[in-house]
Amino acid sequence: MLRIENLTKKYGSKAAVDDLTLHIAPGEIYGFIGHNGAGKTTTLRSVAGIQQFDTGEVFIDGVDLKRDPLECKRRMAYIPDNPDLYDYMTGMKYLNFIADIFGVDTAARKERIAELAARFELTDNLGQPIAAYSHGMKQKLAVISAWLHEPRLILMDEPFVGLDPKAAHLLKEMMRELCDRGGAIFFSTHVLEVAEKLCDKVAIIKEGRLIRSGTMEEVKGDDSLEEVFLELEAE
């Protein structure tokens, strides 16, 4: 579903991501962990087609991101760590805007918005301007907008920050549902317990370089993910 080959992104002379290779198969929830500034967001933004990278290749569902970025973007969705949405729109206007861009027809969008908003208990707030939303409400709206066009791959940067426990639980359920339908999730998180319970595979990045990746068992063995992570960070 997602193939990252030798991805390198430099800011000046410093490599934020250095020769990163990762493969994510359909049905996998892939966790991406690392300390602040390790290169997680840069990787996710590069894969999402938001920022250009220097060398390497990225394939989404077999499509080359550099050759056909629009087709790649049609097949995926991205949720940033801090969802700065359009404050001047209402929640409903924003969702309709996203649906228009992805060509979701009237009946389908009506049904999906109603279902997703109800699940996140956001229906009553959809008429409000986004400027009036709390951080958690914006995060919920960003999640709904990401799921709206039924993407094959979802990239998420710290998706649980700001969500209440109920919404966080729901999001985990939705992530699993999407993967059970053959989709894939690639997300960064600092909450190692969540990663440990939720992810099929995990990758640890340090100073832009991948230092360990694989199934949860391969990465952590008999230890906890936290112990492994702290040990690797200390090296």
Add this chain to the structure above:
Amino acid sequence: MLGLLIRKQLREQYAGWFYNPKKNTARSRVATAGMILMTIVFGLGVFGGLMTALGLTLCDPMEQTGMIWLYFTIVGAIGLLLGVVGGAFSAYTNLYKGKDNDQLLALPIPPGDIIGSRIISVFLVTGMFSLIAVLPPLVVYWIKSGATFKKVAGGLLFALAISLIALVLGCLLGLVVAKVSTKLKNKSIITVLVSLLIMALYYVFYFRFQMLLQQITRDPEAFRKLEEIPGLKAFGLAGTGEWGPLLIMLAVTAVLIAVTLYLLIRSFYRIISESAQVSRVNYKVKNEAQKSTGRALLGRELKHLTSSPGYMLNAALGSVFLVLAGGAVLFKGGDLLDLLREDGGANLMDILTVVAAAALGMLSGMNTLTAPSVSLEGRSLWIVRSLPVDSWQVLKAKLGMHLLVTSVPTLFCSLCLILVIKSDIVGLLLILIFPQLCVLLFASFGLMMGVLRPNLNWTNEMVPVKQSLAVMLTMFGGMFYGVALGGLYFLVGVKIGATLYLVLASVLTAVLAVLILLWLKNRGTKRFEEL
């Protein structure tokens, strides 16, 4: 604390001077000095040049006839007008709509310091316009009548007082708008209407004053009447350095500032809290028709525009003037045309056609919607970058918004002119086509500036809308183009005839617009993707 906040405000407001978005690095000191110098040269060169010309025309005759106080009254009034017009529309947003409101209020900072730093930000706009209007005629006066300590010191204090009074008027307008808008549902539209109403009243007062001045030149009795208007003569005499009137003016200014500061500080916290509250809207499920990508992107741009009073007032005011101009042409144009026909030569209609088309084209250049539109994406830029839309579609939507908001009133004004002027078919076509080509050129030029000089890290929307390098370059670029075409007319146009000249100017405008559009489609989209 106030100093810290002012430094933060200045850093943000003039980020373009210190930061190179292309290289993502800080500018060198030399480059920063160069940027500041360029801004000053542009500002002084355009507005300062006009005011110097006014000073050179009026100073000598007015001093010789004992009317020098009136010279300073006129200069002061223009300084106030420019300052208020330049700053008032952004005062509300600058004072109250910072995105860092919560962050600053959560810190142990007295609200007085927050509003104080924002008043400085308003002053940098109102003060700059006022000083550019007042200082050149002041220098002309010093040169013509001999510079003494009294004249120089008094004149500088007069200029400072004018800029401070403009600041007070701008801030009070901002306060009125804030008070009104906290109690309303359709805040954006009402804010625009209230601002336009206050501005209209100011213009009425200003034009009455201008008419009075014209009367004076014909009727000495009117001059005596003018002298009798309380405070008017003293206001003008302050500019000459007369200590009595000057001290009164400074005292009045000080009182106005104190009262304004008191009102602003007292109400700041409440206004910020009330404006953050949003009346509850219960969502009702309804079918939203599916739109094409292009229409969705255009709708997004229009939604942004109509939700921001500051954006509308500063970047789309030309549309209001175009409609007003069209109305004025319909109702008064015929009378004016009859007057001109009495004195006009054989080619009067040709010249009128050229003047009308050119004036309309330049008036449409008042709209600077595309110039700040890239910067206004701000921290939400990730959305369009992550969606399956190519960058050219995004830029086209920005152009589309400008064209829609500007072309329609321009067309209305063209039709009004056609109804009144009744030129030949070529002339009529030129009145229709040349202004539309100008609209296209200014829209694409503004967008090019927006792509080349973006500022995505603002905490107040007025920074990209009003104080960005992109907007300044677009405005001056439009003015320069108008002046250049006007100058070329006297060099070439008089020889080849007005109509042919306008045809050639139309072709040139179209070619320039196409070249810029091609740049936007190719290099512009790449630059946009690198942001």
